[in-house]
Amino acid sequence: MLHKSFFQKLVAIAGLSLAVMMPNEAAASSRIKDIVSVEGIRENQLIGYGLVVGLNGTGDTLRNTPYTEQSLTAMLERLGVNAKGETMRPENVAAVMVTATLPSFARQGTRIDVQVSSMGDAEDLKGGTLIATPLLGADGEVYAVAQGSVAVAGFSAQGEAASIVQGVPTNGRVANGGIVEREIPFELSDLTAVKLSLHNPDLTTAQRITQAINTHLKTNMARLLDPATIQLDRPIGYEMALVDILTTIEQIAVTPDQKARVIIDERTGIIVMGSEVRINSVAIAQGNLTISISEQPQVSQPGAFAQGGQTQVVPRSTVNVEETGTEKLTVLPPSVTLQDLVDGLNALGVGPRDMISILQAIKASGAMQAEIQVM
Structure with a gap:
């Protein structure tokens, strides 16, 4: 019974190991x-250009x-108010x-969100x-018209001797502030062919x-044009419409392939490595040379009964040289997985900055079989 129990545990461990090793x-x-x-x-x-009014003294300075x-004067003239030649000093304009994104197939009357960003020296x-x-x-062409109250996430406050700003008070949003006035003419149901872009x-x-796609639809409807484009041609007399075909194939599961790539952000020290990154056998030594110089000047004075002499400041410098890091070459074996590469680099005890180098x-x-992209 003891041997049987041990054998069952061994089989369970082997099965778990295979489950971890095999890709899911x-x-x-x-x-x-x-x-x-x-x-x-x-x-x-x-995109559009407009005016925000009703600010509490935090608007643009007109002389700047x-x-x-000019925009304020033109707007007043369109409303029947003659403001030419008048000196205006409002602080609430x-x-x-104004920017917005027009969704696909947006119909007339559809409301969209708009973003508002200050152009002048407005404070809030x-x-x-x-x-x-x-x-x-x-x-x-004009595709939408925007109007409404501006919601700002940030704020600013200022006193006599101090001020505080949180977020960006000169950038706001008008929720559902845009109304679509013109539709983009495009009917998907009228197409007999369409392209898919990766x-x-x-x-x-x-x-x-x-x-x-061809296996699921049981027809050679899909054609590969290039690494980024696949064309779907609906055969004449095919019972399914193109819209129904797209609805069907978009749920098909596919395993994407990816290039071996290492993304490095030198500003933040972030490193992202894909699972396909491989390295050949390579030896690495890493070390940091630190030189510190400290100044401790001393005062030199003549003796109490010395004839003549002057008091002088004598410089005293201390220079220390310290070298840290790995004392010997570390050999990284040919990596089979990304985990091997990470473990090998972590074994050196280096930080993200040194790891980037x-x-x-x-x-x-030439030992890394991957593309390095520096952000």
Whole structure:
């Protein structure tokens, strides 16, 4: 019974080890919906110039921002108020840039959020109201009109001798402040062919998506054009409409492939390594040389009964040299997994900054089979 129990435990441990070593394809797979975008289904950027009024003395200084005064004068003239030649010194008006994103298939009357950002020297947009502002597309046409109360997340407060600013009070948002006035003419149901664009272009991933679609639909409808594009051609007489085809295939699970890549942010010391990163056998030695110089000047005076002499300050310098780090070369064996690479680098006891230099040196030596991208 003892041998049998020991054998059962050994089998259980072996099975657990195999489960850890074997890649979990289901966990690594993603829906086609999450890794591609459909041609024509896209957002569009809108931009406009407007005025925010009703500020509590935190608006633009007109002598510093002449465009604010010109915009205010033009707006009053459109409303029947003649303000030309008049000297205006309001402090509750600010010129702003208004931006928004027009969603795909947005219909007339649909409301969208808009972003408001100060252009002049306004201190705070809190409590202001955006006056009706047309929002233009890249073609110069008006697609929406924005108006409403500006909500600001940050704030600023100032006293006689101190001030505090939290967040960005010159940037705000008007929730549902834009109304779509023009639709973008595009009917997906009228298409007989459509292209799928990969978010991360890769030839292997595109090939897997193509095969998965054709296998699921039992037809050669999908064609691979390039690492970033797959074309779907709906055959004549096919019973499913193109919209129904897209709805069906977007739920298919595919395992994306990825390049071996190391992302380095030298400003923050962040290192991100993909699971496909491999290194050949390489030896590494790391050390830091620290030189410290301390100054302790001393005062030299002549003796009590000395004839003549002067009191002088004599410099005294102490120089210390200290070298830290690994005293010997550390050999990293050929890595099989990312964990081996991480464990090998951590064995050196180095921080993120030194690790960045080590990774770049490994790449320069040709031992790393990966692409390094510095942000």
